[in-house]
Amino acid sequence: MRFLLLNHVQNAYQSLRSNRLRSYLTMLGVTIGVASITTILALSAGASKVVSDQVDALGGNIAVIRPGASTTDPLSGLTQPKTQRDFAASTLTETDLTAVSRIAHVTQAAPLMILGGSVRADSTAPDNTPIVASTPELATISNLKVESGQFLDTRVSPDTVVIGTQLSIDVFGTEQSIGKTLTVRGKSFTVIGVLKRMNDPINYNQVDFDSALIMSLESGKLLNQGIAQIQQINIRSDSITNLDQIIIDINKQLIANHAGEHDFSVLSGEQISRPTNQLFYAIAGVTAAVAAISLLVGGIGIMNIMLVSVAERTREIGIRKALGATNSDIASQFIIESLAIGIGGGIGGYIIGYLLAFGISTFLTFDPVINWQIAVVALGVSTITGTFFGLYPAFRAARKDPIDSLREYN
Amino acid sequence: MAKIKTPPVIELHNLKKRFGIGDAEHFALDGMDLTIKKGEFIAIMGPSGCGKTTLLNILGLLDHSTDGEYKLDGQEVSTLGPRRQARIRSQQIGFIFQSFNLISRLSVIENVALPLTYKGVSHTKRLELASDMLRTFHLGEREYYMPYQLSGGQTQRVAIARALVNEPSIILADEPTGNLDSRSSHIIMEELSDLHKRGNTIIMVTHNPRLTSYASRVITMLDGRVDTDTMVLPQLTTTPAKRPLGTTTKKKAKRKKPAKAKKVTS
Numbered sequence: 108m109r110f111l112l113l114n115h116v117q118n119a120y121q122s123l124r125s126n127r128l129r130s131y132l133t134m135l136g137v138t139i140g141v142a143s144i145t146t147i148l149a150l151s152a153g154a155s156k157v158v159s160d161q162v163d164a165l166g167g168n169i170a171v172i173r174p175g176a177s178t179t180d181p182l183s184g185l186t187q188p189k190t191q192r193d194f195a196a197s198t199l200t201e202t203d204l205t206a207v208s209r210i211a212h213v214t215q216a217a218p219l220m221i222l223g224g225s226v227r228a229d230s231t232a233p234d235n236t237p238i239v240a241s242t243p244e245l246a247t248i249s250n251l252k253v254e255s256g257q258f259l260d261t262r263v264s265p266d267t268v269v270i271g272t273q274l275s276i277d278v279f280g281t282e283q284s285i286g287k288t289l290t291v292r293g294k295s296f297t298v299i300g301v302l303k304r305m306n307d308p309i310n311y312n313q314v315d316f317d318s319a320l321i322m323s324l325e326s327g328k329l330l331n332q333g334i335a336q337i338q339q340i341n342i343r344s345d346s347i348t349n350l351d352q353i354i355i356d357i358n359k360q361l362i363a364n365h366a367g368e369h370d371f372s373v374l375s376g377e378q379i380s381r382p383t384n385q386l387f388y389a390i391a392g393v394t395a396a397v398a399a400i401s402l403l404v405g406g407i408g409i410m411n412i413m414l415v416s417v418a419e420r421t422r423e424i425g426i427r428k429a430l431g432a433t434n435s436d437i438a439s440q441f442i443i444e445s446l447a448i449g450i451g452g453g454i455g456g457y458i459i460g461y462l463l464a465f466g467i468s469t470f471l472t473f474d475p476v477i478n479w480q481i482a483v484v485a486l487g488v489s490t491i492t493g494t495f496f497g498l499y500p501a502f503r504a505a506r507k508d509p510i511d512s513l514r515e516y517n
Numbered sequence: 518m519a520k521i522k523t524p525p526v527i528e529l530h531n532l533k534k535r536f537g538i539g540d541a542e543h544f545a546l547d548g549m550d551l552t553i554k555k556g557e558f559i560a561i562m563g564p565s566g567c568g569k570t571t572l573l574n575i576l577g578l579l580d581h582s583t584d585g586e587y588k589l590d591g592q593e594v595s596t597l598g599p600r601r602q603a604r605i606r607s608q609q610i611g612f613i614f615q616s617f618n619l620i621s622r623l624s625v626i627e628n629v630a631l632p633l634t635y636k637g638v639s640h641t642k643r644l645e646l647a648s649d650m651l652r653t654f655h656l657g658e659r660e661y662y663m664p665y666q667l668s669g670g671q672t673q674r675v676a677i678a679r680a681l682v683n684e685p686s687i688i689l690a691d692e693p694t695g696n697l698d699s700r701s702s703h704i705i706m707e708e709l710s711d712l713h714k715r716g717n718t719i720i721m722v723t724h725n726p727r728l729t730s731y732a733s734r735v736i737t738m739l740d741g742r743v744d745t746d747t748m749v750l751p752q753l754t755t756t757p758a759k760r761p762l763g764t765t766t767k768k769k770a771k772r773k774k775p776a777k778a779k780k781v782t783s
Contacts, residue, residue, distance in 0.1 A: 431607020431635040
């Protein structure tokens, strides 16, 4: 059998080469399926890597509290996109913030209150400009650097804001906007700092700070009828080892605050970096379905071609059996052929998938990730497709009656 | 003769093969009894549909009898599993077909090397053995031709080379010269009788009465049974043991023809 394997491979190579166009067309089905899988995986790994890199860069001792119990059901994320965050009142309150910041080993806690509204100066900022109300701790927790001017601190007037570089350009036409005045929801603020450009719109705060406006929590409350609408609380612990204990303490404390209701979730490490963008999930889901369908169709194509190939070579099967081939010899000859189609398509799909992913990433802010897991998945999927859909034709070939086969015309 | 003392290679007792069921039932072999000894060259004759090819297929383990016994080297064949039977086909039996049955997309040498594949011989060794075998059939310079580039006689010689490359003890030939002109037939038959002299057991089905002159035993079949069974005097095949194929066949032909004529008329 050991010698036969090599022989079957040569055989498959020969027979695939003799029907070159047919083989390539059959491979194409698998190629498309594997290409889309590779693209999805590479891009989604790229997206979550952006966030996890940020968390790692900050020392990995960050935890995030978000309103609403975390759901583990990915389907609900697809069917009810954005309900909790955008329309429901947040369950996190200022009391929670103070309670959390008092927990042992918590060095810093920064609330994130995201408001909507217009930002105007010389010109109007885009509609979706995030207005973030927070405390000075945000700068250190989220690693925000100031390009010019200063960040918010406890001593500055509540009528001052820090803005992102892009926002500065959008409303003032320049990055040098210290001391200038802009209007948020009809109220005037003075710019005291411009942030350094960060270029990562995807982060665990879900805010693109390059085009954001940051004001103090008090000012934010004033714009919101005096109520703090905290969408997220970022927490930094004094070391990674204490993070687990902190999370337990936070859970206890907040459940007590919320009268026993577990209407929030505390995330850390990997959980934060899981892409939270629902639309991204939806796109990935749809593409995955397309990939699965094209793999299925590709597999059926393999089966179809293999059945044709078996029928064409009935006589050859008869001859081989007469010369001493066992049923399993015949079966493995055809399985290896369909496997070759599958793997060939898989390798092609892997390469095309990455070309596609890098092409798409030129429009995105992150790069696709190349890692062995994706290669294994691409190769594994194509191997399984090739084998699975080759089984039946191979079985049929093996079961052929040698006498009938020999009688067949060539 | 030495041959008479040798043990039987093939023993058939009341062998039956049924095709179809109910009204369409038909026995291609209907109680066949036959004993074949090592080193015999048997020619099987008979009208179309008398079961010659079916018999050959069963002897070659390509088909199974419906009833009766078939002992190959003293072993009852029906007790063997398919894998074991394939092993026997690979190592003990060589097939020669009327339509040659070379695989058209493989070159001559690859065709000849094919049976060795299933014996587990390595690639280089396979090509070596196949090349040697082709040279004994004077086809050394045709190794890398494709089958369609050969004449009928050459193709059949390639097929014989392929049948012999595993050094089988039994060679089954189903009308090996059926598609050849008389000159090529002659060459093929001489190759076969040469093999016979080297000690191979050959069982050949033929329609051509003239070819029976090469055989040591002629069996005619009728309706799935042995009709006549004639031993040809064997001294001819043994006496000139040098390499005188031409002379042997002539002598054999002389002696055989009258014997056969009698049988047919009777």
